Amino acid sequence: MTAATEFTPLASLMGGGLIGLSAVLLMAAFGRIMGATGILAGVILPRDMQDFAWRAAVVAGMITGPIIIWLATGTTPDVSVPVSTPMLIVGGVIVGIGVTFGSGCTSGHGVCGMARLSPRSIAATLVFMIATFVTVYIVRHLIGA
């Protein structure tokens, strides 16, 4: 039986707003999509030094986020992992393959792509959202993992 989590409309809305702000700023400053997949891929498989540098800086900033929260509030954000380590590994590899073939993830397609009304991103987002709903149902209610 999985534990319930608190419904946090305000915090989630604010967090979402900040995510959106970062996307707008990245586009305004550097003309880039705030897509975690592409940014990470450009760090692990760099094209050139300049391209690697801004991507690495963004990733470093992302990782700094929880540290800022810890400095401001004294606690780090909750990261409760209700799945086994094998599931993390299997899921992680599948995500990595999926976002590469699919050219993006929740931030790239779901936020940035949909915000500019890209049909590709709308299609991608619909598909991965449905796939996630179905997978969670199967894993939690059919398999019982």
Place this chain on the structure above:
Amino acid sequence: MRLFSAYLIGIIFGVGISISGMANPAKVLNFFDIAGTWDPSLAFVMGGALVVTFIGYRFVLKRPTPFAANSFQIPTGRAIDARLIGGSALFGIGWGIAGFCPGGALPALGTGVTQVFIFVAALIAGILIARALLTPRNRGMAAT
């Protein structure tokens, strides 16, 4: 200065992800568990992000160029092809198994929780596998 700006933008994303709950697999998986311990919070994350980005992009993309780059690098692909759909389906399956997506996991590394590192290592492995499958001499195998 450019790199420091990129770093700051990353921080804003990381703080947003942290506050929103996207870095918390328990919360993420509960959003997708409509038949169980449903937590609708993530809808508000998407909503908040979409509204801000939609409005912001409309202003920003009117400019001739970005402030610190020569041009806007907007994806130009139009085709909704098998690779897009298949890849997105796989992404959803993996997300539903692990509870992390790339944008949620990268900031979560900053909490030091071991499982995040395990997921990100697997994520990187998956990206490398997919890239290897997609390189030109292998394209026959990955042909859509």
